[in-house]
Structure formats: C-alpha cells, structure tokens
Amino acid sequence: MxxxxxxxxxxxxxxxxxxxxxxxxxxxxxxxxxxxxxxxxxxxxxxxxxxxxxTKDDLVVAVLRRRDARWRGRLAAAVAERTGPREQLLAVFDWLERWFAEPGYRGCAWINAFGELGPASPAVLAEVRAHKEAFHRDLATWSRAAGLTDPAPVHLLAEGAIVTAAVTGDPTTAARARTAVETLLSAAGH
Incomplete structure (x- = not known):
C-alpha cells in the first residue's frame, strides 16, 4: 500500500x-x-x-480561477507602475498589447470557455461572469479616477480589443483602443 x-x-x-x-x-x-x-x-x-x-468542470473552474488571480494581478501591477490616473488607465491598453503579442496568444480564456461551454456548465459560466465583473470593476475604478463618468465605453474597447486581437492575430488592436480612450479622455477634458 x-x-x-x-x-x-x-x-x-x-x-x-x-x-x-x-x-x-x-x-x-x-x-x-x-x-x-x-x-x-x-x-x-x-x-x-x-x-x-x-469533474472536468471543476478542473476548468479551478484553472480559470487561478488564471484570473494571475492575469488581473499582472494587469494591476502594470497599471501601478504608472503615475497619474490618466496614464494608469492608458497603461491597461499598453499591457493588453504586450499580452496580445505573446507567443500562443489565443484570446480571452474566459470568453473561450464560455464559447465552448456556455450555459451548459453553470459553474464555468459563474466563473466567467465573476472574472468579467472583476475586470470591469477594475476598469471602472481606473476610468473614474481618470475623470470618465461612464466606464462602459472603456469596457467595450478593452473587450473588443481582446477578441479582435485573437481573431486577427494583430496585437495593435490594443493601440487603436488606447487611442479611442485618449479621445474619450480629451472629450471629458482630461
């Protein structure tokens, strides 16, 4: 034994x-x-x-949960390296561009899991939603600190860049999203 x-x-x-x-x-x-x-x-x-x-679903949830902690931790560290709320918000898109350029980039692990399993796995769906809600809360915090009253456009630009980079293989989608956020900030007087 x-x-x-x-x-x-x-x-x-x-x-x-x-x-x-x-x-x-x-x-x-x-x-x-x-x-x-x-x-x-x-x-x-x-x-x-x-x-x-x-179960396999339990394993998928554990993978996503651990990846969330690491992914959001790295993003937060990249943001914290910058000085000033405007630069911190823009750092999100600089970090995304570096992530998109990594070898083997296949997009958002949570969107990928949702696309495969969708509502068929309530546990995976809950983990996907938890990640997206936390990411959006972080973006909202950084957006509001930079002077944007409505963070929704920033959420959409970040999510759109993530998906577009995966589909096209072009990491510069993050730079284009960054430019759009700069336009939002300028329009808000920041």
Whole structure:
C-alpha cells in the first residue's frame, strides 16, 4: 500500500495538474482535451486527478480561477507602475498589447470557455461572469479616477480589443483602443 500523500505533495500535484490543464485548454480548447491527455501532460494518475477535481468542470473552474488571480494581478501591477490616473488607465491598453503579442496568444480564456461551454456548465459560466465583473470593476475604478463618468465605453474597447486581437492575430488592436480612450479622455477634458 502506498504511503499517504503529504500536504506538500498534494499542493505540488495540484499545481502540476492546473499547469497542464491550463496549457492544454488554452491551446486546444476545453472540449478538445480529454482527461487522458490531461493525465499524460500532468504525469498524475487519473484517480489522483479526480480526487483533486471530481469533474472536468471543476478542473476548468479551478484553472480559470487561478488564471484570473494571475492575469488581473499582472494587469494591476502594470497599471501601478504608472503615475497619474490618466496614464494608469492608458497603461491597461499598453499591457493588453504586450499580452496580445505573446507567443500562443489565443484570446480571452474566459470568453473561450464560455464559447465552448456556455450555459451548459453553470459553474464555468459563474466563473466567467465573476472574472468579467472583476475586470470591469477594475476598469471602472481606473476610468473614474481618470475623470470618465461612464466606464462602459472603456469596457467595450478593452473587450473588443481582446477578441479582435485573437481573431486577427494583430496585437495593435490594443493601440487603436488606447487611442479611442485618449479621445474619450480629451472629450471629458482630461
């Protein structure tokens, strides 16, 4: 009988599983990736995978939740590097452009998951909505600090740039969205 797993081993296994699943889901899509492929990529037995995440939907939610913390953390750090509310808001679009130019960029992981699973998975749908609401709250905070009373156009420009860059493969969609935000700021007298 094998020795029980230590807490450290469970953490390591959990991280390896999420790393493998995230890479596969983002590159190939959730539906295209079977659990045997996740098992092979993670190096974990299926029994351990299902002990960590009893269903594929649970695994998708865990991947999206961890990605959200990392993604929004990196965005917030990029914004915090700038001085002044106007420059901080514009930093969002500079950061998006760098993200769009990364090798393997396939768009928004949450939109991709929603596109594949939609309302068929309430847990995934809830995680997608939670990410979008948090991203929009962040954008609203930065927009209002920069003097825009209505952050909705900034949300639409950011989301549109994310989707357009994925479809076209052109990272400069972020620069065009940035220019539009500059126009909004100028019109608001900022």
């Amino acid at each position: 094998p020795a029980p797993l230590t807490e450290d081993q469970v953490r390591q296994d959990g991280a390896a599983l999420l790393d493998a699943a995230e890479a596969l889901f983002y590159e190939k899509g959730v539906r295209a990736v079977g659990m045997d492929e996740v098992r092979a990529a993670s190096g974990l037995p299926l029994k351990r995978i299902y002990r960590l995440h009893p």
